[in-house]
Amino acid sequence: MSEKLRILIVDDDRRMANTLLDIFKVKGYLAEAAYSGAEALEKVEEGHFHSVLTDLKMPEMNGVDLYRAIKEIQPELPVVFMTAYSADDLIKEGLEEGALAVLTKPLEIDLLLSFLAALSKERSIVIVDDDPQFCKTLGDILRARGFAVTEVTYPAGLANKLGPDGQVVVLDMKFNSTSGLAILKEIREQYPQVPVILVTGYREEMAQAIEAALKVKAYACLYKPFQIEEFLQVLTEIHHRELGKVLGQFTRKRR
């Protein structure tokens, strides 16, 4: 991401919001503070933020309600909760709504900063399909949305081309020389965690292979032709899950 990350901090405790604001600014982020849910919502409507860090317990509009309202405006916006109350029902509610994590005050600033660093990273995608047309069309769409895209039509030695982290692999299930399942297993050997989305045009024919692939932790399987929105949503889910991991949130599979 070349532009500076814009973070919205929401807390009715002004000192809390302001100290965080100062720290983020010094670290080179474009941070803004809001002291109520309503004020935060106005800011989200006005400007484009990359993430929202909000207190859970606030008068009038609590953090979860704010998050629900934010999702109406910008559904894919990553939201992190912070709270002083470890036993609040709001925590569960917030996580169920899809928040990345709930952090307990006092906050571990280093953890937050590594989260922001992860958020700043360019999101990169490797598309593996022997159909160059599929690679190109999907690649173009993703590039237009700011992803770094690598297209791979010959899967031999693919695992060696992947980096250690920060990538998502889009993998076709059927090749002339090999199978998607074999490639997936190869990837898993080197990178047990890298998220892999399977795509295939052969739902019935590949059913067994797909089941096997999901067992080796493929994230999801999409059937061609698929809606780009659906695909992007899966990417967002994966992104949020990876960001949650940075914040120490245990994996929750939502699909």
Add this chain to the structure above:
Amino acid sequence: MQEAREYAESIVETVRQPLLVLDADLRVISANRCFYQTFKVRPEETSGQLLYDLSNRQWDIPKLRELLEEIIPENAAFDDYEMEHEFETIGRRIMHLNARRIYRETNETQMILLAIEDVSERKRAEEKLKDHSERLEEMVKERTKELRDAQEQLVRKEKLAVLGQLAGGVGHELRNPLGVISNSVYYLKMIHPDADKKILDYLETISSEVNRSTEIVSDLLNFSRTKPAAKERIEVSELIVQVLKRHSPSEKVEVTTQVASDLPLVFVDARQIGQVLDNLVTNAYQVMPEGGKLAIKAKAEEDKVLVSFMDTGCGISQENMRKLFEPLFTTKARGMGLGLAVSKNLVEASGGSIEVESEEGKGSTFTVILPTKVVQE
């Protein structure tokens, strides 16, 4: 004369207690009906017989001889002489004997009046009563102990509940200002990395005190058990490794671990149980400031895994043993006395239990018993 004799005999006959009249040679002059009935003796084989010869010599009893031949000749009368005897015909009997020596002026002879009271039933009843009263006493004692235990439990629970509420309220409210302080210190350290050493030292002090306060708040909150246990299946060995990673002991403490290789997975809240093990390890180090040994062992027993921490510290006195898991009980100069109370709560929240054995002056062993069974809640 005849009248007097009839008068005497009618008295003897009327008394509802076995009575015998003996002559100086201990031959039976007369006996009353009650005597015959009680001792199953036939009247026709009684009169004129030597007392000892009665009923196939069943009455030849050493104690009776002692009374009649030694005590009575000297004392003229004797009351409540207790005698126990096994009769062939009527079984074991306990008797109280009352004897009188009577001098008959008419023919200048002596007679002995012997009253034999059969107290067997009474004795048995007394024994029974004694037994009962002892049992009753025991039952009362038991009940009292139960009540006292229940009351102590109640007080403990009450203490816990009040403390829990207080902890919840205060703890949470403290986290907000602590959060602001910790942010502020972070900011200052960040923008003044080259500040005077003294200033950096002071910032570091604030930082570490905030951390300590945060830990205290967490203890308080854990203590009020505000978080339900999030159970999962995990390896005990992993928990132990993590704990030892977090606590490097002083050089003086020698730590050994002995974990059975085929342990089943336990089903507990990993974070909370990790915290319990943290507590136990911290305590173990603290009771051995001059050094010692900490042996950590894990083994399986039925559907449980037992993790024990054996230290060579000062041990725990009997008196303190009772209060060990009570909140706010501590022997440390610094500490709120929540560690073990919290640990007990956390272990119980995961469906386990915690036990302790200790010998004063030798050391203590704390054992955490964790369930392996997966329970859906």
